[in-house]
Amino acid sequence: MLKLKVCGMRLAANIAAVAGLQPDYLGFIFYEKSPRAISDVSAELIKYIPAEIKTVGVFVNEDIETVKEKISSLKLKAVQLHGSETPEYCAELKSDFPNLEVIKAFGIDEDFDFSALEAYLATTDYFLFDTKTKAHGGSGKTFNWSVLDRYTYTKPYFLSGGIDLEHTTAIKNINDDRLYALDINSRFETEPGLKDAEKIKEFIKEIITPGFNQG
Numbered sequence: 001m002l003k004l005k006v007c008g009m010r011l012a013a014n015i016a017a018v019a020g021l022q023p024d025y026l027g028f029i030f031y032e033k034s035p036r037a038i039s040d041v042s043a044e045l046i047k048y049i050p051a052e053i054k055t056v057g058v059f060v061n062e063d064i065e066t067v068k069e070k071i072s073s074l075k076l077k078a079v080q081l082h083g084s085e086t087p088e089y090c091a092e093l094k095s096d097f098p099n100l101e102v103i104k105a106f107g108i109d110e111d112f113d114f115s116a117l118e119a120y121l122a123t124t125d126y127f128l129f130d131t132k133t134k135a136h137g138g139s140g141k142t143f144n145w146s147v148l149d150r151y152t153y154t155k156p157y158f159l160s161g162g163i164d165l166e167h168t169t170a171i172k173n174i175n176d177d178r179l180y181a182l183d184i185n186s187r188f189e190t191e192p193g194l195k196d197a198e199k200i201k202e203f204i205k206e207i208i209t210p211g212f213n214q215g
């Protein structure tokens, strides 16, 4: 079944409300330039999130030792690498944390060269396709999904970038077994980092229903 990741959680009560909807993944941004960057105090809550929800640390060209420290201290289940991290960087994390899911994000535009992904096939679990912007993520903008017709590898991917309730029909029309998860963020916010749990509930009802995306 299609999975759901809710990204950019910041505040305790809101984290609890969204965790109550039981998304498959909850993302926390460790990138201080983001308006959704999580504080050290709130980040302490991550390790208490029920194990059924995979907690994802989102990093942008972060020093690898800092990433390792966050994985260990907050018991992160996955990392999402949103900068120009190399395949070797991903391999080192896989080697040090064999159970960690490594999600490598790529900013997609019309000119994206999918052959660049080949070098990451062995060292990542999933790709995440987001809209290319200077801010690296959280733009609220969709990219032209038909560009994914040029994606030829079998590795499953997260679809990201500006996904909103208005896209439910278009998502249902995607016929691609490699679409593993949807990643939602700023289109489900009342302010940066504060999610609208009711709107997410509506999205789950529309999209993440049993039977959808099953072969």
Ligand SMILES: O=C(O)c1ccccc1NCC(=O)[C@H](O)[C@H](O)COP(=O)(O)O
Pocket: 007, 008, 027, 029, 031, 034, 035, 036, 058, 060, 080, 082, 130, 135, 136, 137, 138, 139, 140, 141, 160, 161, 162, 163, 183, 184, 185, 186, 187
């Ligand atoms: O959300 C951010 O502020 C952000 C900043 C820098 C790097 C990554 C960031 N978010 C990562 C995500 O996984 C977002 O969900 C993804 O970019 C899509 O966001 P949106 O377009 O707002 O749906």
